[in-house]
Each structure stands twice: as structure tokens, then as C-alpha cells.
Amino acid sequence: MMKQRLNPLALGALLCLAASLPAAASNNPQALRLPAAEAASLRIDGALDEPAWARAPVHEAFHTFLPEDGQRPPWRTTVQVLVQGDALVFGIRAHDDAPERIRAPLTRRDQVRRDQDFVAVLLDPVGLRRSAQFVRINAAGVLADGVFTAEDDVEDFAPDFEVQAATRRLDDGYSVELRWPLAALRYPDANCPAGAPPQADCGTRPWRLMVTRSVPREASHLLVSAPLTREALNFIAELQPLEGLGDLVETVRERSFLNLRPELTARASRSRDPAGRQREQDLTLGAEIKWRPRADWVLDATLNPDFSQVELDTPQLAGNTRFALSVPEKRPFFLESTDIAGSAELDDSGSLRSLAAFYSRAITDPDWGLRATWRGSDAQATLMQLRDAGGGELLRAHAYGTESYRQPAGSTVSFARGRWHQGPWSLGGLLSQRDYGAGRSNRVLGLEASWHASGSDLLRGQLLLSSTSVGFDAAQDDRPQAQAQAAEPGQHLWLSWQRRNEDWNNLAYYERISARFAHDNGFVPQSGVQRLLLQTHRRLGGGLLAGLPVYESELQLKLLQTQTLSDPRHGVSGGELLERRVQPGFWFTSARNSEFWGHLGLDAQRARSGGRLHALRTLSLGTGSNPAPWLTWLAAELEWGRRLDVEADRTGRGAWLLLEAKLRTELPRGAWLEFEQRAEQGFVRGPEARRAFRDLALQSLAVLHLSPRDSLRLIGQNSHFRRRAEPLAEPALEGARERQRQVSLVAQHRQGLNRVFSLGLARSRDWQRQQWQTELFAKAVLGYE
Structure with missing residues (x-):
């Protein structure tokens, strides 16, 4: 094809014409400031019918992120932002040419998933795109919220924010109004020096925003309002500046917010064990206080809190492992600024998770607690002090297992962590101490760094140094008491490099944990080892596979080697x-938000030194x-072949199977029923093709939603482990049987986070320890601002 050269005179004329045209409008979302009187009259009802919405700028530059990025969205979505004196109000319009197919079930808070129609707002008031607070609202008005952390590329649903949202079903879709109080946001103070001009930003950055929309049809679309692509290092890499706020941030930085949440819990319990029968009655008054004296500081206090779990932890298979299992955090006091307190370590699947540097479930029963969190424009820090009444467990790990000891009756917990950011660099440190008195303590000092070497490369590392002067005499009894000892030093080092682009997603990870490393405020299930992990994922894109549409696909390879250190x-x-x-292995996605994966395990493992x-x-x-609007999730995972029997130190034919199903159905008068079933089983065959052991965990959950505020929840779960006796084996194996059952029935009325009333009945039984317990409880939380 012949190329034509542009005449210089014509080029000059075009440049002059371009200069004379008005500047193009910004592609970033714009906010509209409302006069005080109009802001006060704004109703959060989902209708978007006030005059202010007719004047507010409309942002509709949405892009398809899933199932394939870069495609034009099949549905129109618009976002508008209004500014009140003490809140941001988002108006989102989700157009749909088949509104009868919108999935809008009533469900539990934080259970708004990709099987539902929802919109989400991700907001980063710090402006660094390292973390973002998010709120999801499904088409029925149910909320899910939390914090997204960029370095781990994960969303944490544990934190809850006091926001107000409403939806309205329309003939061509639905609309959403979300009121996000500034008191629920965490952002830096200006810190302007004396004499600085009024327009100075003093190092602050613009607030950043992204709105997403889920449409769970055959292709299960996820639309985003920012130019995000799959090769981005994380989901919040392209958050856009929110313009039009003017001096709002400056005017409310010094505004103080106070929230008081007293709680009253009444309990009556009966229990029985080999020692006899017991009856107890207890009335507990506690309180949680959150005070934000100005934008960059948040102070939390808790006094005599009731930290019982209204929702039981999901049971996990533990019969064929010698390592401790972690459980997620649900208690409100520990959920402030989890992106600062968390760290990262490698879990068994090769993913990074936030447990090594701080694990709040190690704190069992606090009498009181204080916490201060500060956010600057280039740094953040948190400081925590608690008095733990104890009653839990202390973990002491080694290369081939985790030993559990009785926690002393009382201890003082101190924890501090801070991070500093400069361009692509992030540096941080932490101090942690668990003081049990009488010369018994555990102290940890940590240093960490991360470097965004490019748009595709992230390098991270952490070094933890411990000093432990609390030990145990195993000769005393099965659960020896803690005692003072000479301080033992330990080290935990990990380094990682991740590269993600359009064609590859690779990870290299090295970890070294010395034999005497311990962290009583963290979670350390194994020590005395060093390991190297290499993971490479080759992205192949989409196409057709046996007539099945494939949106994304990968060929995968995982290489892991773990060696012992001298102990x-x-x-x-x-x-x-x-x-x-x-x-x-391989992985690919297809219609109805479906995923398929598989791998060969050409592995080797040692059970004992x-x-x-x-x-x-x-x-x-x-x-x-x-699969369907009523069957919102169906999953199965199977491992089959020659597996390791850890206790017997041998291999045998065996399998591990996990089945999950989630159903939702609408009932008369607007009620909804959720039913979830989870079953996990593992076994290995021994000599004579007989099963050497069988490990089973079951959980059934049913929730009847009478209204968006009222629910009745039933949880039943069983765990059962059984090993066959083999007296002629080398070594000889004794028969073992462990069986536990828990049932919980809870009725709850909830008005946001500050008004929660619960009435429940719980029953548990442990056949091996010959223990059973029945408990009736009532709990009221009344919050005031």
C-alpha cells in the first residue's frame, strides 16, 4: 500500500485548529458538591429521582474485565457521585434488556458473590493504589464489604463499614444508592507547614475510584469503570482519580467522629464430662469504642468483649497431618486496618496469605484492648496493646509437625507495625511481644520491603527475628505448663518475585525458618526448614474446546522443594x-462462571526424620x-492415586474429595432460603487393600431470610476420624476414633452494624473426650455515634 506524506502547511493548519478547540472532558469520574440544604434533603431509597441526580456528571466509560477483557460491555452502566457535607453518595444505574433474569436474592452480609447481580464501589482515599475499601450491593440491597490489598491481590471481607445502601428494581434494570460516610474512610491528614498557600496539597494525593458490575448470565460478565486488563499486577492497579471533590477533604480532615458500641450478653449452659455435670449462668457487659479525632488517626478500645463466634468455623480435615490449621478472623476489634497489620507467607497451595507476622486468633479472650492506627500520605502504622485472659493454645513447630501447649492464664500482647512508601518502594518494620510474666516471653522484630520494579514485576521480602524465653517440660503431662527458660533466638526469612503480563504469570519464592523460630502473636505451623517454589503459568487465551467456549486458559507448572535445617x-x-x-497442570474458564483445573502430582514426601x-x-x-439461579454454586475437587499415610509412614491407594453446593430459592412474601452443603473426605488404603484411616468433615447451613433485617440460621457440622488398629505393623498402630458434632440455631435482627439482636441455642458433643455442652444465649449490640 502506498503511503502518503502529509503536507507541512496542512499539518500546521490542523495544529492551529486543534489549539482553538475546547479541551476534551476528563475521562475520570466527576463528583457534584451539593448545597447544605439540598444535601440534607437527599433520601437514600435507590430511586435516583432527586433534582441533584439530573445535574450530576455521568460516568459510563465501562469496560469488560471478565470473561474476556477489552470487549465492549453488552449492558450500559452509569455512575454519578454527590458530595454531602459528611458523606459521598454514589448513584449507579444498571441497565438490562432482560430484567426478569436479574438475580437478586436475600443473603447474608458479605455473601454477595459472582452468582448475583451486583455493583461494587472500590475507593482508595490514600491515593497510592496499594489498598482500597470496597462495598458490594446486590440488586436486592444486600451488602458485602471489606478491604482489597494490592500486594497480595486479595479481597478481605472481614472488615465491616457503617454505610447505607438501597436499591430499586426498574423496567429496564435496577438502580443503587450508596451513602458512604467520611467517618468510615481512612485517609491522610494534610500536615501543611505554617504559611503554606491554601491550594497546596501538602503531599496528599487524589482519592481514587473504580466501580464494578456483575452480570451472572451464561458468560458471567464483570464490568469495570477503569481501563483494567488481565495482565495488571492486581485488581486495583488502574483506580482513577475522583474529581470534583474540591476542598471537601481539607474541610473535614479535622472533624472528629466517635462511635460507642455497648453489648450485653446473657448465657446459660449445661455441660458434662468424666468429672461430672456443670451448670453456669453468665451476664456480661462489654463495650467497643472507635474514635477518629481527625482523618489520619483512628483509636479503638475494647473492654470485656464477648468474642464468641455466632457462626461456627468451617471444619477442616486434620487427621492425616501433624501441622496446625488456621481459621479466619471474625471479631470486630481486630478488623480495623487489616491491610497494615497483615503480612504474607506461603500456604500449602503456593498462595501468599496474611498470617506469619500477625495472627489475631492467637489472642483468645481479651479482658481489654487498645489500638491506634495512623495513615499519612506516604506511611501508615498501627499499635496494639491487649490483656489476654488465655485459655487457648501455644504452637511450637518443627520440621515434621506442630506441638500444641496450654496457654498461660494471662498474658500481655503488644504489637506495632509501620510501612513507608516512596515511588515503587515500600519499606516496613514490626515489633511484637507476648509477655506471660515470671520471665516468660516471646519477642519478634521484623523488617520488610517491596519493589515494583516495573508494571509487570513485584519483588518482596521479609525478615523476622525472634527471642523466646517461654518453654515447656514435656515430661510433666500430656499438656505441660509454660515455664521460664534461657532465651532462644530464631529467624524467618522469605523472598519472592512475581511477574505478570499478557502471556505469563510467574512466581519464585524462597523461605527459610530456623528450628527455634517462634511467634506467639503469629501463626507458624512449621519451622526448621527451607523451601524453594517456582510457579509458571502460560496464558493461552480463549477459543473452543469440544464445542465448549473457553474464555481464559493456562498451562501450569509448580516445582517445590523443602529441606530440613539441623534441629x-x-x-x-x-x-x-x-x-x-x-x-x-491446566486451568480454564467457561460459561456460567465455570472453572476447570487439574494437575499431575509427581511428588515425593518424608513423614518422619x-x-x-x-x-x-x-x-x-x-x-x-x-449452574442456575437456584443452584448458585456447585463445586467438586478430587485427588486420587498413591497418597501418604503420615502416621503409618507408608503410601497406599487413596483419595481426597471435596463437594460443595449452594442453593437459593425465593419463598412467599418476599422471604428467601439459603442452603449450603459442604462435604470433605480423605482416606488411604493399607495392607490387604483395607482403609487404614478415614477422615470426614460435613457442614450444613440453612438461612431463612424473613426480611433484609431478620433471619433464622441453622448450622450443623460433624467431623469424624477413624484409624484401624494394626498391631503387627512396623511401627505398631493403635486404633483411634475421634468424633465431634456442633449444632447452632440463631435468630437475628440487624439494623446496620450498630443495632444487632441475637438469640441462639448451641449444642456440641465430643465422643472421644466424653464431653457435651448445651448453651442458650442472647446478645444485644447498641451503637451510638
Whole structure:
């Protein structure tokens, strides 16, 4: 094709014409400031019918992120933002040419998932795009909220914010109004020096925003209001500035907010064990106070809190492992600024999770607690002090297992962590102490750094140094008491490099945990090891597979090797190969939010020091999908082949199976029923093709939503482990049977976060320990601002 050269005179004329035209409108979302009288009259009812919405700028530059990025959205979505004196109000219009297909069930808070029609607002008031607070609202008005952390690329649904939202179903879709009080946001103070001009930003950055929309049809679309693509290092990498706020941030920085949440809990319980029968009655008055003296500071206090779990923790298989299992946090006091307190470590699947540097579930029963959190424009920090009444467990890990000890009756917990950001760099440190008195303590000092070397590369690392002067004498009894000892030093180091672009998603990770490393305010299930992980994912894009549409696909390879470090106390020599994994696999997505994955396990593992290195050969397959509006999730995962029997130190044919199903159905008078079933089972066959052990965990959950505020929830769960006796085996194996059952029935009335009333009945039974307990409780939370 012949190319034509542009005449210089014509080029000059075009430049002059362009200069004379008005500047193009910004592609960023714009906010409209409202006069005080109009702001006060604004109703949050989902209708978007006040005159202010007719004047507010409309942002509708949405893009398709899933199932395939870069495509034009099939549905129109618009966003408008109004500014009140003490809040931001978002108006979102979700157009739909088939409104009868909108999925709008009543469900529990924080259970708004991709199987529902929802919109979400992600807001970063710090402006660094390192974390963002988010709120999801489904088409029925149910909320889910939390914090998204960029470095881990995960969303944490544990934090809750006092926001107000309403929806309205329309003939061509639905609309949403979300009122987000400034008191629920965390952002830096200006810190302007004396004499600075009024227009100076003093190092502050613009607030950043992204709005998303889920449409769970055959292709299960996720639309985003920012130019986000799949090769981004994280989901909030392209948050856009929210313009039009004017001096709002400056005018409310010094405004103080106070929230008081007293709670009253009444309990009556009966229990029985081999020692006899017991009856107890208890009336507990506690309180939580949150004070934000100005924008960059938040002070939290808790006094005599009731930290019982209204919703039971999901049971996990534990019969064929010697390592401790973690459970998620649900208690409000620990959920302020989780993006600062958290750290990262490698879990068994090769993912990074926030447990190593701070694990709040290690704190069992606080009498009181204080916490201060500060956010600057380039740094953040949090400081925590608590008095723990104890009653829980202390973990002491080694290369081949985790030992659990009785926690002393009382201890003082101190924890501080801070981070500083400059361009692509982030540096941080932490101090942690658990003081049990009488010369018994555990102290940890930590340093960390991360570097965004490019738009595709992220390098991270952390070094933790511990000093532990609390030990245990195993000769005393099965659960020895803590005692003072000479301080033992320990170290925990990890380094990681991640590269993500259009074609590759790769991770390299190295970790070294010395034998005597301990962190009583963290979670350390294994020590005395060093490991190297390499993961590579080759992105292949979409297409057709046997007539099935494929939106994304990957070929995967995981290489992991773990070796022991010298540990004379547990008789472990250094350099012993503990585990090797070679796992090629695949992954792809398809219609109805479906995923399919599988890998071969060409692995080797050692069960005890000096024992045989066993060759394992397994095939793992899994799938998950949103098949129908009433069957919102159906998943299955199977591992089959030659597996390791840890206790017997041998391999055998076996399997591990996980099944999950979630159903939702609408009942008369606007009520909804949720039903969820989870079943997990594992076994390995021994000699004579008989099962050496069987491990089973079941959970059933049913929730009847009578209205958006009223619900009745029933949870039943069972765990059962059984091992067959083998007296002629080497070593001889004794028979074992562990069986537990918990049932919980809770009626709840909820008005936001500040008005919650619960009445419940719980019953638990442990057949091995011959224990059962029945408890009736009532709890009222009344919040005041």
C-alpha cells in the first residue's frame, strides 16, 4: 500500500485548529458538591429521582474485565457521585434488556458473590493504589464489604463499614444508592507547614475510584469503570482519580467522629464430662469504642468483649497431618486496618496469605484492648496493646509437625507495625511481644520491603527475628505448663518475585525458618526448614474446546522443594529432603462462571526424620460453576492415586474429595432460603487393600431470610476420624476414633452494624473426650455515634 506524506502547511493548519478547540472532558469520574440544604434533603431509597441526580456528571466509560477483557460491555452502566457535607453518595444505574433474569436474592452480609447481580464501589482515599475499601450491593440491597490489598491481590471481607445502601428494581434494570460516610474512610491528614498557600496539597494525593458490575448470565460478565486488563499486577492497579471533590477533604480532615458500641450478653449452659455435670449462668457487659479525632488517626478500645463466634468455623480435615490449621478472623476489634497489620507467607497451595507476622486468633479472650492506627500520605502504622485472659493454645513447630501447649492464664500482647512508601518502594518494620510474666516471653522484630520494579514485576521480602524465653517440660503431662527458660533466638526469612503480563504469570519464592523460630502473636505451623517454589503459568487465551467456549486458559507448572535445617532437639539432621513437588497442570474458564483445573502430582514426601522418602503419584481434577439461579454454586475437587499415610509412614491407594453446593430459592412474601452443603473426605488404603484411616468433615447451613433485617440460621457440622488398629505393623498402630458434632440455631435482627439482636441455642458433643455442652444465649449490640 502506498503511503502518503502529509503536507507541512496542512499539518500546521490542523495544529492551529486543534489549539482553538475546547479541551476534551476528563475521562475520570466527576463528583457534584451539593448545597447544605439540598444535601440534607437527599433520601437514600435507590430511586435516583432527586433534582441533584439530573445535574450530576455521568460516568459510563465501562469496560469488560471478565470473561474476556477489552470487549465492549453488552449492558450500559452509569455512575454519578454527590458530595454531602459528611458523606459521598454514589448513584449507579444498571441497565438490562432482560430484567426478569436479574438475580437478586436475600443473603447474608458479605455473601454477595459472582452468582448475583451486583455493583461494587472500590475507593482508595490514600491515593497510592496499594489498598482500597470496597462495598458490594446486590440488586436486592444486600451488602458485602471489606478491604482489597494490592500486594497480595486479595479481597478481605472481614472488615465491616457503617454505610447505607438501597436499591430499586426498574423496567429496564435496577438502580443503587450508596451513602458512604467520611467517618468510615481512612485517609491522610494534610500536615501543611505554617504559611503554606491554601491550594497546596501538602503531599496528599487524589482519592481514587473504580466501580464494578456483575452480570451472572451464561458468560458471567464483570464490568469495570477503569481501563483494567488481565495482565495488571492486581485488581486495583488502574483506580482513577475522583474529581470534583474540591476542598471537601481539607474541610473535614479535622472533624472528629466517635462511635460507642455497648453489648450485653446473657448465657446459660449445661455441660458434662468424666468429672461430672456443670451448670453456669453468665451476664456480661462489654463495650467497643472507635474514635477518629481527625482523618489520619483512628483509636479503638475494647473492654470485656464477648468474642464468641455466632457462626461456627468451617471444619477442616486434620487427621492425616501433624501441622496446625488456621481459621479466619471474625471479631470486630481486630478488623480495623487489616491491610497494615497483615503480612504474607506461603500456604500449602503456593498462595501468599496474611498470617506469619500477625495472627489475631492467637489472642483468645481479651479482658481489654487498645489500638491506634495512623495513615499519612506516604506511611501508615498501627499499635496494639491487649490483656489476654488465655485459655487457648501455644504452637511450637518443627520440621515434621506442630506441638500444641496450654496457654498461660494471662498474658500481655503488644504489637506495632509501620510501612513507608516512596515511588515503587515500600519499606516496613514490626515489633511484637507476648509477655506471660515470671520471665516468660516471646519477642519478634521484623523488617520488610517491596519493589515494583516495573508494571509487570513485584519483588518482596521479609525478615523476622525472634527471642523466646517461654518453654515447656514435656515430661510433666500430656499438656505441660509454660515455664521460664534461657532465651532462644530464631529467624524467618522469605523472598519472592512475581511477574505478570499478557502471556505469563510467574512466581519464585524462597523461605527459610530456623528450628527455634517462634511467634506467639503469629501463626507458624512449621519451622526448621527451607523451601524453594517456582510457579509458571502460560496464558493461552480463549477459543473452543469440544464445542465448549473457553474464555481464559493456562498451562501450569509448580516445582517445590523443602529441606530440613539441623534441629538436635527433635533429632532432625540438616539437608534432609522433606518434600518435592512436580505438578504440571491446566486451568480454564467457561460459561456460567465455570472453572476447570487439574494437575499431575509427581511428588515425593518424608513423614518422619530418617524415614523413607516416599514417591507419590496422584491425579487432581476440579471444577466449580454457577449452574442456575437456584443452584448458585456447585463445586467438586478430587485427588486420587498413591497418597501418604503420615502416621503409618507408608503410601497406599487413596483419595481426597471435596463437594460443595449452594442453593437459593425465593419463598412467599418476599422471604428467601439459603442452603449450603459442604462435604470433605480423605482416606488411604493399607495392607490387604483395607482403609487404614478415614477422615470426614460435613457442614450444613440453612438461612431463612424473613426480611433484609431478620433471619433464622441453622448450622450443623460433624467431623469424624477413624484409624484401624494394626498391631503387627512396623511401627505398631493403635486404633483411634475421634468424633465431634456442633449444632447452632440463631435468630437475628440487624439494623446496620450498630443495632444487632441475637438469640441462639448451641449444642456440641465430643465422643472421644466424653464431653457435651448445651448453651442458650442472647446478645444485644447498641451503637451510638
